Amino acid sequence: MDLHALDRYIKSLIKEAGHRIRSSFRMEIEIESKSHINDLVTNIDKEIENFFIERIRQDYPGHRIFGEEGFGDDIKDMEGVIWLLDPIDGTMNFVHQQRNFAISLGIYHDGVGQLGYIYDVVNDDLYHAVKDGGAYFNDEKMKPLEETSIADAIVAINAMWVTPNRYVRHEDTIRLIQDVRGTRSYGSAALELAFLASGRIDAYISMRLSPWDIAGGAVIVNEVGGITSNFKGEQPNLLGSDTFIAANPSIHGRILSDYIQIK
Amino acid sequence: MDLHALDRYIKSLIKEAGHRIRSSFRMEIEIESKSHINDLVTNIDKEIENFFIERIRQDYPGHRIFGEEGFGDDIKDMEGVIWLLDPIDGTMNFVHQQRNFAISLGIYHDGVGQLGYIYDVVNDDLYHAVKDGGAYFNDEKMKPLEETSIADAIVAINAMWVTPNRYVRHEDTIRLIQDVRGTRSYGSAALELAFLASGRIDAYISMRLSPWDIAGGAVIVNEVGGITSNFKGEQPNLLGSDTFIAANPSIHGRILSDYIQIK
Numbered sequence: 001m002d003l004h005a006l007d008r009y010i011k012s013l014i015k016e017a018g019h020r021i022r023s024s025f026r027m028e029i030e031i032e033s034k035s036h037i038n039d040l041v042t043n044i045d046k047e048i049e050n051f052f053i054e055r056i057r058q059d060y061p062g063h064r065i066f067g068e069e070g071f072g073d074d075i076k077d078m079e080g081v082i083w084l085l086d087p088i089d090g091t092m093n094f095v096h097q098q099r100n101f102a103i104s105l106g107i108y109h110d111g112v113g114q115l116g117y118i119y120d121v122v123n124d125d126l127y128h129a130v131k132d133g134g135a136y137f138n139d140e141k142m143k144p145l146e147e148t149s150i151a152d153a154i155v156a157i158n159a160m161w162v163t164p165n166r167y168v169r170h171e172d173t174i175r176l177i178q179d180v181r182g183t184r185s186y187g188s189a190a191l192e193l194a195f196l197a198s199g200r201i202d203a204y205i206s207m208r209l210s211p212w213d214i215a216g217g218a219v220i221v222n223e224v225g226g227i228t229s230n231f232k233g234e235q236p237n238l239l240g241s242d243t244f245i246a247a248n249p250s251i252h253g254r255i256l257s258d259y260i261q262i263k
Numbered sequence: 264m265d266l267h268a269l270d271r272y273i274k275s276l277i278k279e280a281g282h283r284i285r286s287s288f289r290m291e292i293e294i295e296s297k298s299h300i301n302d303l304v305t306n307i308d309k310e311i312e313n314f315f316i317e318r319i320r321q322d323y324p325g326h327r328i329f330g331e332e333g334f335g336d337d338i339k340d341m342e343g344v345i346w347l348l349d350p351i352d353g354t355m356n357f358v359h360q361q362r363n364f365a366i367s368l369g370i371y372h373d374g375v376g377q378l379g380y381i382y383d384v385v386n387d388d389l390y391h392a393v394k395d396g397g398a399y400f401n402d403e404k405m406k407p408l409e410e411t412s413i414a415d416a417i418v419a420i421n422a423m424w425v426t427p428n429r430y431v432r433h434e435d436t437i438r439l440i441q442d443v444r445g446t447r448s449y450g451s452a453a454l455e456l457a458f459l460a461s462g463r464i465d466a467y468i469s470m471r472l473s474p475w476d477i478a479g480g481a482v483i484v485n486e487v488g489g490i491t492s493n494f495k496g497e498q499p500n501l502l503g504s505d506t507f508i509a510a511n512p513s514i515h516g517r518i519l520s521d522y523i524q525i526k
Contacts, residue, residue, distance in 0.1 A: 096417050
């Protein structure tokens with residue numbers, strides 16, 4: 001696989017998809033709910049996923065596609081080359097804010113992340129990484145994450161996970177909130193991973209994410225030295241929904257050992 | 264008071280202050296803690312407040328200044344013209360992210376908000392309002408807030424306020440988090456008020472804010488029909504620290520009556 005040729009191809013594809021999304025702001029958007037009332041999807045999510053799939057099937061017929069909207073392949077293993085795609089990560093922000101959402105894309109080969117992309121469509125900011133080739137914010141090389149501590153950390157976590165939930169003891173999450181310097185919540189896993197890789201936050205925690213939410217971001221985060229795992233400390237689940245933490249290496253282990261108790 | 268002349272003067276002052284802040288990114292910033300370990304202040308916060316004070320004293324000698332860093336006047340009443348200034352609202356973001364902070368400024372006459380400014384320095388985005396003259400995002404007039412409901416609302420609230428605290432029963436805040444469509448937290452009261460006025464979020468809630476955090480934003484929010492108050496439903500406290508809520512008029516009352524129980 002020629003990673004650099006594929007990287008150039010993907011960048012051009014993502015920019016074209018971003019242009020289509022920005023153009024959609026002038027149209028009426030159709031909004032539906034999926035698994036639950038606040039799990040939104042729009043016609044634009046679907047159109048953009050189909051745009052990617054048509055191009056990939058034509059230009060890379062041997063590759064498989066695992067997309068949020070389900071128009072790709074039925075993925076049950078990680079063999080070969082797989083594109084993990086969220087055409088609009090942060091659909092609620094897309095609908096309510098027309099900003100703070102991203103195209104999220106990871107290219108994996110036999111389960112190993114090779115290329116990662118997070119495209120902040122409205123700001124025209126592309127975060128990307130090539131495995132062992134560095135991570136970039138637009139054309140600027142991103143620096144390795146600097147050491148930090150729990151007390152100095154800014155953690156991205158949605159307030160929902162500080163309330164009683166079925167995944168973890170929320171009493172522990174409360175202690176985490178109280179022990180860190182501050183918390184934030186932006187409503188897009190992909191952007192939160194981009195911010196982590198940029199050093200603007202030091203950890204990102206979610207009780208339930210899907211492979212396409214994290215696949216692209218994990219490649220970028222890993223490339224600057226950040227650690228990604230589920231709450232058991234295992235490699236992130238790329239085949240189904242799971243818990244997820246991405247963090248600065250100096251606090252990843254301590255958050256898991258001291259502040260997360262799985263139910 | 265010629266509001267329009269003052270408005271032009273202030274815009275030019277804010278843009279110059281913004282330029283000084285952006286220039287500071289190239290320098291080493293000195294960081295200290297104030298009231299507690301995570302209440303940060305930098306030399307830039309102080310320099311920018313002093314920049315404003317020198318100009319105001321020279322050009323508007325009859326006006327008084329109530330600034331976060333305390334270099335202004337000792338304000339114990341709201342008589343006459345008062346500038347309520349936070350030179351950098353969101354200092355933690357300024358330090359950790361070099362973005363997501365704002366200059367916040369409100370001009371009050373005998374306690375009534377006349378002019379409000381929130382300047383997102385890094386994005387060069389100015390939100391401002393002249394009482395009864397409309398609110399603007401840069402040169403674009405902002406629209407009145409549209410009706411919404413608790414179930415459709417995005418609420419900005421820091422996860423800290425969902426943990427046990429001395430201000431309100433956190434069990435009620437938990438119910439709020441569970442009943443709304445989603446929550447966000449950006450770490451700058453001023454920007455959160457700007458986002459509310461823009462319709463990107465529908466409420467912003469904090470247990471403890473200072474007059475300079477809310478003075479500018481309240482003028483802008485009120486001008487598009489949003490309601491601002493403390494948790495008792497009274498006018499926001501402009502003389503000292505207090506609880507604060509700003510919300511779309513269709514949910515302000517219901518949040519206070521159904522989800523906030525003051526301790």
